[in-house]
Amino acid sequence: ILNVEQSPQSLHVQEGDSTNFTCSFPSSNFYALHWYRWETAKSPEALFVMTLNGDEKKKGRISATLNTKEGYSYLYIKGSQPEDSATYLCALGGGADGLTFGKGTHLIIQP
Amino acid sequence: EAQVTQNPRYLITVTGKKLTVTCSQNMNHEYMSWYRQDPGLGLRQIYYSMNVEVTDKGDVPEGYKVSRKEKRNFPLILESPSPNQTSLYFCASGDTGREQYFGPGTRLTVT
Numbered sequence: 001i002l003n004v005e006q007s008p009q010s011l012h013v014q015e016g017d018s019t020n021f022t023c024s025f026p027s028s029n030f031y032a033l034h035w036y037r038w039e040t041a042k043s044p045e046a047l048f049v050m051t052l053n054g055d056e057k058k059k060g061r062i063s064a065t066l067n068t069k070e071g072y073s074y075l076y077i078k079g080s081q082p083e084d085s086a087t088y089l090c091a092l093g094g095g096a097d098g099l100t101f102g103k104g105t106h107l108i109i110q111p
Numbered sequence: 112e113a114q115v116t117q118n119p120r121y122l123i124t125v126t127g128k129k130l131t132v133t134c135s136q137n138m139n140h141e142y143m144s145w146y147r148q149d150p151g152l153g154l155r156q157i158y159y160s161m162n163v164e165v166t167d168k169g170d171v172p173e174g175y176k177v178s179r180k181e182k183r184n185f186p187l188i189l190e191s192p193s194p195n196q197t198s199l200y201f202c203a204s205g206d207t208g209r210e211q212y213f214g215p216g217t218r219l220t221v222t
Contacts, residue, residue, distance in 0.1 A: 032208055043201065044154070046210030089154065096161065098169050099144065099211065103153035 002026060004092050006102035013080045013109055020076040021105040023090030027071035034091040034099070035064055035075055044089060047075075080109045113138050115214035117202050123220045124192060132187045132217050134202030142207045143185040144169070145177065147198040148216075154201070160185055161207060192221040 005024040013019045025033065032051045036044040048057040053068040061078045077084055087104040115136045124130055136143065144159035146169075156169030160179040174196055176188040185204075189196060197220050203211040 034210065036211075043213035043215055044211075046212070049208070049210050051208070091154075096167075098156050098159045098167065100156065100170065101146075101154040103151070 002092055002100040004090060004100050004102040006088075006090055006105050008105060009103070010106040011108070013107065015080060015082060015109055015111050017080055018076065018078045019080055019107070020074050021088065021107075023073045023075070023102055025071050025073075025090075025092045027068055029097075030068045030071075031093050031097070033066055033068075033073050034089075035073070036089040036091065038087045038089055038104070040086075047088075075105075077107075080107075082109050082111060085109045113212070115202055115204050115212050117200075117214040117217050119217060120215060121218050123222065125222055126193055127191050130189050130192060130219075132189075132200060132202075132219070134185045134187065134204075134214060135183050136185075136204040136212070137183065138204060138212065139182065140204035140206055140212075141182070142211075143179065143202065143204045144211070145175070145185070145187045146201045146203065147171065147196075148201065149198050157187070157200075192219075194221050197221050 007022050034049050035047040038044040048064045050066040055066040063076045066073045087106045089104045091099045091101040093099045118133045141162050145157040146154045155171045158177040160166045200217045202214040205211040
């Protein structure tokens, strides 16, 4: 079982502030790194899938970077809004070895 | 509308009574998978399938069976459910190596 670690477990951020959190994973046999956003009472929705070292992806105010050599990815949210409140999941794999999720970072945006 | 459907959405059953949770996708995806979500443990992969007639164990396959006779369907079978299989179950599909699309979830309670 792959060890995918996310930190912090939870995070309270003031509306308008920017924030970031981390996903750490074993750097050997890397295939792909996924980020998902999971709102309460809904299903996880894909944000990004990254495959190349140095990849940077952006969707609106949310962006992500990937370092496969050292085994980490950062997710950034710029100018947090209440609708950004969710659990953010990263997952490693998605190829022949399946997909392993971290336990998530629970983000709460305070007005 | 492109979607992943699961049935039933909610199920309460008794120990030992065989049950099947269906999963269907209309996006012609090759890759399908099942996850369970438990508090404090995050999403854990039960089984996945990279194509018709090809299935592989995920991280927590004990007590579950799957089949992939058609590309669109990937049912999850619990031959003899036990209380420790009480959980929230998600089916997902996607192209291999790409983002996963999640179904709405099935909340299962085994008494």
